Amino acid sequence: MAIPVEPEGRGYDKLYEEFDSPLWQQLRREAYGEDIGQHSWVTADELQEDISLLKLARASHFLDLGCGPGGPLTFVVGHVGCQGSGIDVSAKAIAAGRARAASLGLDGLVKLREADLNQPIPFASGSFDVVMSLDVILHLRDRLSVFREVARVLIPAGKFLFTDAGVITGAISDEEIRLRAVHGNTQFVPLGFNENMLGLAGFQVIDRKDRTVSLLKAATGRLSARLGHREELEQLEGSSYFERQQRYLETVIDLSQRGAVSRLMYLAESRGE
Numbered sequence: 001m002a003i004p005v006e007p008e009g010r011g012y013d014k015l016y017e018e019f020d021s022p023l024w025q026q027l028r029r030e031a032y033g034e035d036i037g038q039h040s041w042v043t044a045d046e047l048q049e050d051i052s053l054l055k056l057a058r059a060s061h062f063l064d065l066g067c068g069p070g071g072p073l074t075f076v077v078g079h080v081g082c083q084g085s086g087i088d089v090s091a092k093a094i095a096a097g098r099a100r101a102a103s104l105g106l107d108g109l110v111k112l113r114e115a116d117l118n119q120p121i122p123f124a125s126g127s128f129d130v131v132m133s134l135d136v137i138l139h140l141r142d143r144l145s146v147f148r149e150v151a152r153v154l155i156p157a158g159k160f161l162f163t164d165a166g167v168i169t170g171a172i173s174d175e176e177i178r179l180r181a182v183h184g185n186t187q188f189v190p191l192g193f194n195e196n197m198l199g200l201a202g203f204q205v206i207d208r209k210d211r212t213v214s215l216l217k218a219a220t221g222r223l224s225a226r227l228g229h230r231e232e233l234e235q236l237e238g239s240s241y242f243e244r245q246q247r248y249l250e251t252v253i254d255l256s257q258r259g260a261v262s263r264l265m266y267l268a269e270s271r272g273e
């Protein structure tokens, strides 16, 4: 069966149109427990843990790659008080992120811009102490080039933390790959691949944690929250889009429960080469 996917880099636009409506806020509360404006698998507790790992301080310059509507970015800036920049290919995400930063009184600290991560990162070398990217890397075409760009915009010994929800740790069928890739270009990589690419790009890997449990929790929460609001969502999204999203979430859940695809967090330090 042919499963339609969204055009390059625009797979999230439809979701971001309604991102801050009362219905979507309610869906996120039901799905994640705490709504921080995320559209990934990250939870508030997990992000709090990452802030400690990154040793962020008020003086830090922080960049979020593929920031979406700015939920995790504003969470970090709100907790730390640092300067935060975010880029995303979706204009709708950037507009929603600017509105979020303003509503939280963080517009003096948060700068957002539209940019495609398949192109060079639009910042000068050595601009940031820390770069984060949550559940975005799997959508990019050439991660070695992206990692090299991250190394360039970081200061020497700067930190890079990212999550990859597409690490293959078991058997996956072609049908499951198509269902999982509903948001557009999606790359699955074997265990060890990210470490090799980070090494080639001038990073030393400091830590790797399995974050599949939080993905499972968020995906199960999203699936049942969406089912509970089926009528409203079908009116908004149309029934075929609704069904596609449900099948996507069911596939994500099944793949993680079987241990076929894992979500891993990588923390690396730039060697400053």
Ligand SMILES: C[S@@+](CC[C@H](N)C(=O)[O-])C[C@H]1O[C@@H](n2cnc3c(N)ncnc32)[C@H](O)[C@@H]1O
Pocket (backbone or CB within 6 Å): 009, 012, 037, 038, 039, 040, 041, 042, 065, 066, 067, 068, 069, 070, 071, 072, 087, 088, 089, 090, 093, 115, 116, 117, 118, 133, 134, 135, 136, 139, 140
């Ligand atoms: C799963 S969402 C994560 C959003 C955000 N990091 C969060 O945690 O809420 C993936 C994001 O990657 C962005 N994205 C996908 N391809 C991109 C590209 N080529 N350049 C920049 N952003 C991209 C999407 O627009 C989307 O906002």
